[in-house]
Amino acid sequence: MARLFHAPLSPFCRKVRLSLAEKKIECELVEERYWEKDADFLRRNPAGKVPVLRMGERTMSESAAICEYLEEAYPEPALLPKGADKRYEVRRLVSWFDDKFHAEVTSNLLYERVNRKLHGTGYPISSNVKDGAKAIKYHLDYMNWLLEHRRWLAGDTMSLADFAAAAHLSSLDYISDVDWNRSQSVKDWYATIKSRPAFRSILADHVPGFPPPPHYADLDF
Amino acid sequence: MARLFHAPLSPFCRKVRLSLAEKKIECELVEERYWEKDADFLRRNPAGKVPVLRMGERTMSESAAICEYLEEAYPEPALLPKGADKRYEVRRLVSWFDDKFHAEVTSNLLYERVNRKLHGTGYPISSNVKDGAKAIKYHLDYMNWLLEHRRWLAGDTMSLADFAAAAHLSSLDYISDVDWNRSQSVKDWYATIKSRPAFRSILADHVPGFPPPPHYADLDF
Numbered sequence: 248m249a250r251l252f253h254a255p256l257s258p259f260c261r262k263v264r265l266s267l268a269e270k271k272i273e274c275e276l277v278e279e280r281y282w283e284k285d286a287d288f289l290r291r292n293p294a295g296k297v298p299v300l301r302m303g304e305r306t307m308s309e310s311a312a313i314c315e316y317l318e319e320a321y322p323e324p325a326l327l328p329k330g331a332d333k334r335y336e337v338r339r340l341v342s343w344f345d346d347k348f349h350a351e352v353t354s355n356l357l358y359e360r361v362n363r364k365l366h367g368t369g370y371p372i373s374s375n376v377k378d379g380a381k382a383i384k385y386h387l388d389y390m391n392w393l394l395e396h397r398r399w400l401a402g403d404t405m406s407l408a409d410f411a412a413a414a415h416l417s418s419l420d421y422i423s424d425v426d427w428n429r430s431q432s433v434k435d436w437y438a439t440i441k442s443r444p445a446f447r448s449i450l451a452d453h454v455p456g457f458p459p460p461p462h463y464a465d466l467d468f
Numbered sequence: 469m470a471r472l473f474h475a476p477l478s479p480f481c482r483k484v485r486l487s488l489a490e491k492k493i494e495c496e497l498v499e500e501r502y503w504e505k506d507a508d509f510l511r512r513n514p515a516g517k518v519p520v521l522r523m524g525e526r527t528m529s530e531s532a533a534i535c536e537y538l539e540e541a542y543p544e545p546a547l548l549p550k551g552a553d554k555r556y557e558v559r560r561l562v563s564w565f566d567d568k569f570h571a572e573v574t575s576n577l578l579y580e581r582v583n584r585k586l587h588g589t590g591y592p593i594s595s596n597v598k599d600g601a602k603a604i605k606y607h608l609d610y611m612n613w614l615l616e617h618r619r620w621l622a623g624d625t626m627s628l629a630d631f632a633a634a635a636h637l638s639s640l641d642y643i644s645d646v647d648w649n650r651s652q653s654v655k656d657w658y659a660t661i662k663s664r665p666a667f668r669s670i671l672a673d674h675v676p677g678f679p680p681p682p683h684y685a686d687l688d689f
Contacts, residue, residue: 307556309560309564309567311532311559312560312562313556315556315559316552316559320552331537332526335534338530339533342533343530
């Protein structure tokens with residue numbers, strides 16, 4: 248069976264978990280305190296990050312490379328559409344969320360509020376939290392604009408772009424940092440993706456010291 | 469003709485330039501002062517970053533998505549090998565350089581020494597420069613280790629992984645921040661890639677106020 252070394256609220260791990268579950272690849276989850284840079288873990292991934300996916304003799308890191316691998320090795324159901332143009336748009340949006348959204352929102356909110364306490368690196372820096380709270384509005388508006396033109400974020404079919412976005416938003420929703428009233432289109436999109444069987448394990452996550460709000464796992468939030 | 473909005477020393481732009489040139493896609497280069505967030509430029513790319521590639525009616529951003537697009541739309545010569553395992557390894561290394569190397573080395577050296585002056589954001593922070601100078605040694609050693617086991621960074625054939633690495637190293641070489649004496653294997657690898665016709669435009673780059681050292685464009689460095 249595959250084994251994923253992960254951290255429950257890491258959006259990069261959640262994106263891989265969603266891909267694995269959607270493709271019905273059975274996988275054991277192993278929580279990794281990656282910030283402690285344990286020697287065994289560094290042997291698995293010299294970059295010292297999660298996710299790390301073990302499949303047979305293969306040990307893989309870097310969430311983008313892992314998701315492309317899963318897409319090529321387990322093509323059904325497809326999370327990348329056919330056609331270079333459509334695939335470009337999916338990959339552009341995956342980078343948008345994993346790069347820009349991550350730097351402007353996830354780092355400023357989730358990492359300040361949760362990771363600092365978990366990793367013992369001090370109190371949240373309030374100017375960062377404020378920047379994150381401001382930036383998420385702009386990103387939700389961008390998603391709203393996309394979803395008014397498309398059924399899913401990158402086009403007519405659900406794709407890795409939706410999983411990347413849902414991975415970040417679900418981690419932020421765990422700490423009540425998403426204003427679902429800002430856009431009905433975004434709320435409807437999240438309700439649809441949240442109700443997929445692939446999302447169940449994510450809704451069951453629990454980080455000691457940080458209980459999720461009641462709406463977090465509620466499909467009718 | 470394709471048109472690339474770029475900044476000469478940006479490793480992400482250089483990676484795309486190398487892919488375009490290797491695939492013999494003619495492309496006009498337009499320098500973009502992206503940090504000034506000009507309205508026209510933000511219309512082309514709301515993320516406010518370079519590279520931005522215009523091809524016909526298509527305007528593309530995000531270097532990883534652009535390179536995958538070029539690979540699918542212009543498959544020859546291939547910069548991704550065949551087989552999910554080999555392709556995974558290429559993509560893992562592209563992320564290694566664009567993520568980890570970028571954060572630990574390029575940001576601390578190139579962005580401190582050059583971008584701060586160009587963008588008018590103050591003097592280099594010397595502790596960052598020191599961290600970068602330390603980190604590049606570790607990365608050169610990792611490349612040395614890879615190249616002792618493989619002909620190219622990700623395997624038997626030249627790939628996007630080599631272009632990602634060469635894009636970062638060439639930008640750092642422009643400011644004499646690469647110790648080519650540290651590893652003969654890395655030096656040989658760079659000499660091979662540097663002598664490709666695709667590299668010519670990069671060796672001709674010139675940033676006002678920052679003249680390159682004589683060895684920068686020398687194929688026999």
